Amino acid sequence: MTDGFADMTRRLTEAAERMMRGEVKATLPFDPFAIAQASGEFAMGLAARPQELMQVQMDAARQWGEFWMGALSGQAGEKPRDRRFASPEWQDDAYYRGLRDAYLLASKQLRDVISVGDGTGSGQAMARFLLDQYLNAVSPSNFAGTNPDVVKRTKETNGANLVQGFAHFLEDVTSGKGIVQRRSDPSAFEKGKTIAATPGEVVFENELFQLIQYSPTTDKVAVEPLLYVPPLVNRFYMIDLVPRQSLVKWLVDEGRTVFVVSWVNPTQAHKDKGVEDYVVDGVVAAVDEVRRRTGTAPDLFAFCLGGTLVAIALAWLAAQGRGKDANSATLIGSLVDFADMRDWSAFVHEGHLSALEDHLESQGFIDSLELQRLFAAMRANDLIWSSVVNHYLLDKEAPPSDLLYWFEDGARIPAAFLKSYNRELLLNNKLAEPAGFAVRGTPVDLAKIEAPMLVIALKDDHVSAWDAVYRGARNIGADFVLGGSGHNAGVINPPAANKHGFWTRDDKPEDADDWLAGATRNEGSWWPWWTSWLTDHGSGKQVAARAIADGIEPAPGRYAMMP
Known part of the structure; x- marks a missing residue:
């Protein structure tokens, strides 16, 4: 016990000294004035609507009256579906229940x-x-005295959890990376052995990507190969997590030839690589190599930003008279119409974009840590505050998570790519216009895509709202299916887990809610439904399994290992 206390004291002292020396530096890839301007506009908007504001106040007074009547009568009410308040004390103990319900009511x-x-x-x-951000931060679940789990833990350890947690906090702050850097154990997985471990070979590479082909496990395979295009912000292996979660392994075992694009982690040397470079020298180059190796146009599938790149690439191929180079395309959680970005539109602002461009100029890319912070802020309760409670208040290590390990294994994005993507696609939504976006001088029109398309949205998606994805599917005439769960977890949905469910419907009415109201809910995973769709849009033929005879190096390859 004495040695443990001495170790904590030493760590606290070293961390405090680093803070005093000013070793923690911060940058501002956003415009503080834009935030002040938005706050001013909001205040002016309230002042211009006194009647609406009065109605909100009257509703609030009535709601607080109902709250106190329920609290004083001891009525428990319905337990909210909120993971922050999962412990039974939040429902069974009047004190904690009152804190919870008052917080939720005030938030509303x-x-x-x-x-x-x-x-x-x-x-x-x-x-x-x-x-x-404010409401997430002030939740009673985030404070030692108002979280029943922390109170219980503090009694059990005589407060050692809080001392140790404070040491963790200082270490994280002085690391220069910000707080909560331990969402998962960095040593829990090893790429190529316990994660991203499906056997395969890198069969092609250029300065932007490596192309991985996976080794067959069946004697026969479908004629049409599959080609996966990931987003730039994370490594490709979200679809190749631990074996029981791996979409790659499942597809290979289902008799599919699977190729995957593994993007390079950009450096200053890639500063001038823009969207059009990733389309032509990335997606199109991968399509060309897969066709050369198999003699067949591939079925493309892509996730998030990868799907946007695939849509642009298919439109560019059509404009080049090469519309048949792809057999089909499946876009998962991908936007092709950025008219409605929900909370993400907070960052699509002229002031923020200009500040970000200045920030990018010096280093040539946006760092993966900055991107992680942004995505974490959008899911603060799951990706920030739950870790604050576990790591700083409870002093408990998070259980190993292959998905969180992947999330934290981020990648950089080149300056030129981010500038053109932010301004032309996000801010000006040029992809939604016929021939509004050009790739190396050739205007592209998504309506000209020749390959059959399927769009898969995720119902609880916080990045690409499912109804915005639905609108894009209608615009490009794609088939549509809605999966359960969120942006990442909804993709990783192996049939053996029998989770989440998915919704299907043949027609596509204008309103997304109308579509959902008349859709059929199916149990389990959308993966088998999707491969049936692929079969329906393919030749239905099989060939002998495609062995790999000319691999450059084993999967997952050097690019996936780049720091």
Whole structure:
């Protein structure tokens, strides 16, 4: 016990000294003035709507009256579906239940106030984002004295959990990377052995990507090969996690030839690589290599930003008279129409974009840590505050998670790519216009894509809202299916787990909610449904399994290992 206390004291002292020396540096890839402007617009919007604001206040007074009547009568009410308040004390103990319900009611009322305010779409989204960050931070679950689990743990350890947690906090702050850097154990998995471990070979590479082909496990395979295009922000192996979760392994075992694009982790040397480079020298180059190796046009599938790149690439191929180079395309959680970005529109603002471009100029790319912080802020309760509670208050290590390990294994994005993507696609939504976006001088039109397309949205997606994805599917005439769960977890849905479910419907009415109201809910995973769709849109023929005779190096390859 004495040695443990001495070790904690030493760590606290060293961390404090690093803080005093000013070793922690911060950058600002955003515009503080834009935040102040949005706040001012919001205040002016409230002042211009006194009647609506009065109605919100009257509703709030009535709701608080109902709250106190219920609290004083001891009525428990319905337990909210909120993982922050999962412990039974939040429902069974009147003190904790009162804290929880008062917090949730106040949060709702403040969000109602935001809805009254006026301002631009980006300004309104910025106000919502700032409020959500505040409300997430002040949740009673985040404080030692108002979280029943922390109170219990503190009694059990005589407060050692709080001392040790404070040491963790100082170490994380002085690392220069910010707080909560231990969402998962970095040594819990090893790429190529316990994760991203499906056998295969790198069979092609250029300065932007390596192409991986996976070794067959069946005697016969479908004629049409599969080609996966991931987003740039994370490594490709979200679809090749531990074997029981691996979509790659499942597809290979189902008799599919699977190729995967593994993007390089950009450095200063890639500073000038823009969207068009990733389309032509990335996606199209991969399609060409797969066709050369198999003699067949591939079925492409892609996730998030990867799907946007695939859509652009298919439109470019069509404009080049090569529309048959792809047999089909499946876009998962991908936007092709950026008119409605929900809370993400808070960051699509001229001031923020200009500040980000200045920030990018010096280093030539946006760092993966900055991207992780942004995505974590959008899911603060799951990716920040739950870790604060576990790591700093409970002093408990998070259980190993292959998905969190992948999330934290981020990649950089080149400056030129981010500039063109942010301004032309996000801000000006040029991809939604006929011939509004050009690739190396050739205007592209998504309506000209020749390959059959399927769009898969995820119902609880916080990055690509499912109804916005649905609208894009209607615009390009794609088939549509809705999977359960969120942006990442909804993709990793092996049939053996029998989770989440998915919705299908043949027609596509204009309104997304109307589509869902008339859709059929199916149990389990969408993976088998998807491979049936692929079969229906393919030749239905098989060939002998395609052995790999000319591999460059074993999967997952050097690019996936790059720091």
